[in-house]
Amino acid sequence: MAQQRDYRIDASTLQQAQQVGLASADWHACKIDRKTLKRLMKRENQAPLAHFGLWLLLLIISGSVAFLAWGTLWCIPAFTIYGMLYAASDHRAHELSHGTPFRTGWLNTALYHLTAFMTLHEANFWRWSHARHHTDTLILGSDREIAVPRPPNLAKMLLDLCYIASGWVELKRIFRHAAGHLTKEDMTFVPESERPKVIWTCRIYVTIILGTVGWCLAIGSILPALFIVLPRFYGGPLSQLFNLTQHTALAENVLDHRLNTRTVKMNPIFNFLYMNMNYHVEHHMFPMVPFYHLPRLHDHIKNQCPSPYPSLWAAYREIIPGVLRQRKDPGYFVERHLPEKAKDTPRYPNGSRSTATA
Amino acid sequence: MSEQWVEVCDADDIEEEDVIRFDHGDRTFAIYRSADDEYFATDGLCTHEQVHLADGLVMDNIIECPKHNGRFDYRTGDAKGAPVCVNLNTYPIKLEDDKVYLKLG
Numbered sequence: 001m002a003q004q005r006d007y008r009i010d011a012s013t014l015q016q017a018q019q020v021g022l023a024s025a026d027w028h029a030c031k032i033d034r035k036t037l038k039r040l041m042k043r044e045n046q047a048p049l050a051h052f053g054l055w056l057l058l059l060i061i062s063g064s065v066a067f068l069a070w071g072t073l074w075c076i077p078a079f080t081i082y083g084m085l086y087a088a089s090d091h092r093a094h095e096l097s098h099g100t101p102f103r104t105g106w107l108n109t110a111l112y113h114l115t116a117f118m119t120l121h122e123a124n125f126w127r128w129s130h131a132r133h134h135t136d137t138l139i140l141g142s143d144r145e146i147a148v149p150r151p152p153n154l155a156k157m158l159l160d161l162c163y164i165a166s167g168w169v170e171l172k173r174i175f176r177h178a179a180g181h182l183t184k185e186d187m188t189f190v191p192e193s194e195r196p197k198v199i200w201t202c203r204i205y206v207t208i209i210l211g212t213v214g215w216c217l218a219i220g221s222i223l224p225a226l227f228i229v230l231p232r233f234y235g236g237p238l239s240q241l242f243n244l245t246q247h248t249a250l251a252e253n254v255l256d257h258r259l260n261t262r263t264v265k266m267n268p269i270f271n272f273l274y275m276n277m278n279y280h281v282e283h284h285m286f287p288m289v290p291f292y293h294l295p296r297l298h299d300h301i302k303n304q305c306p307s308p309y310p311s312l313w314a315a316y317r318e319i320i321p322g323v324l325r326q327r328k329d330p331g332y333f334v335e336r337h338l339p340e341k342a343k344d345t346p347r348y349p350n351g352s353r354s355t356a357t358a
Numbered sequence: 359m360s361e362q363w364v365e366v367c368d369a370d371d372i373e374e375e376d377v378i379r380f381d382h383g384d385r386t387f388a389i390y391r392s393a394d395d396e397y398f399a400t401d402g403l404c405t406h407e408q409v410h411l412a413d414g415l416v417m418d419n420i421i422e423c424p425k426h427n428g429r430f431d432y433r434t435g436d437a438k439g440a441p442v443c444v445n446l447n448t449y450p451i452k453l454e455d456d457k458v459y460l461k462l463g
Contacts, residue, residue: 024407024408038376038415041415042415042417043417098426098427099422099427099429100427103417124440127440127441128440128441131406131407131425131426131441134425134426135407135425135426191443193443194440194443286424287424287425287426287427288414288415288422288424288427
């Protein structure tokens with residue numbers, strides 16, 4: 001087994017990353033006219049209400065069918081669809097954590113708390129964690145949201161198709177925070193004034209989780225848990241396949257999202273489920289642009305970015321060999337090719353190394 | 359340090375409900391024009407991660423940091439919730455002869 005790179009995060013690793021100019025650094029941003037960007041950043045309520053309304057309606061319909069079909073084989077496809085929609089809360093919680101979908105603030109907040117519970121990401125903790133991820137995307141010693149550390153752990157990756165490895169970590173964290181304990185890593189990005197919110201929200205999560213378990217025990221059936229908590233696990237594969245396209249096998253310790261992030265073209269159903277987060281270079285470079293404007297943002301900056309992957313399958317044709325190679329050579333990463341006229345700032349600083357090109 | 363009024367720009371250089379960056383010496387400021395055609399000034403950098411607020415979004419009385427959606431009331435400098443906890447400093451501003459002036463001190 002190849003040697004594990006150092007993914008520890010504490011005050012000293014963060015300081016080291018800052019000293020070498022990788023943490024809290026200036027990142028490359030594609031050129032875009034201020035008026036255009038301002039127009040793309042503008043929010044509305046109509047588009048996100050339609051989106052969330054449809055998502056919730058589909059959840060209710062598939063859940064109702066699953067409930068009525070319980071005890072028959074028809075409940076299997078119904079729960080499959082319900083679980084897939086439920087697990088897609090992960091992408092909704094992510095977008096809502098940025099506060100970008102709705103013009104009306106309380107709609108962002110209310111739906112964020114709902115979807116964050118559904119995806120088992122405590123809302124306050126993840127808002128801070130994700131802010132760090134956007135400041136220092138794939139910077140070692142700072143970013144705690146590196147989904148596939150090198151060398152990749154294939155068993156963990158397979159388990160995470162059903163959120164088993166990461167979900168277990170999240171559940172333990174929720175219970176630990178509910179008990180009032182934050183780790184040193186947690187304290188590098190959650191300010192002291194915010195920690196009580198993390199703790200009390202986790203206590204609410206624990207109450208709901210234990211309440212669901214108690215409900216199952218009381219009626220002698222797993223049915224309640226198939227609607228709450230468990231769908232995040234059994235419905236997780238498609239969402240995880242989406243998430244892994246974001247950064248897997250790409251460069252660490254670079255200051256350009258075009259080099260460490262993928263944009264993948266998807267079909268309209270996947271775009272809906274993934275909430276346009278397949279435009280991930282665009283999302284990272286301009287995180288204030290709401291999900292419904294990302295395709296237009298893509299059109300404005302695509303000439304300055306590497307070609308998008310034409311499909312989910314095309315992305316995995318690169319990711320799978322890349323991950324397998326990183327098992328033996330953790331220094332390997334897939335190098336993204338910038339357009340000729342946008343090659344002014346390719347930055348692969350010391351500590352990064354490419355052994356092949358894709 | 360003595361107080362001084364510094365010329366920033368022409369009044370029309372800032373669109374309604376928008377913000378521009380203004381650097382003076384080694385300091386940087388954000389100068390706002392509200393939808394009601396009033397002008398305001400705050401520190402130029404977000405108190406969370408030192409990002410220039412002038413690249414952010416002005417919506418109603420709020421400036422949102424372009425990096426992490428940190429929100430401030432630009433009239434008072436008040437931080438409006440995670441991920442910002444520390445308020446911005448605000449500065450007096452005036453219009454004279456269609457020019458915007460910022461008071462430093």
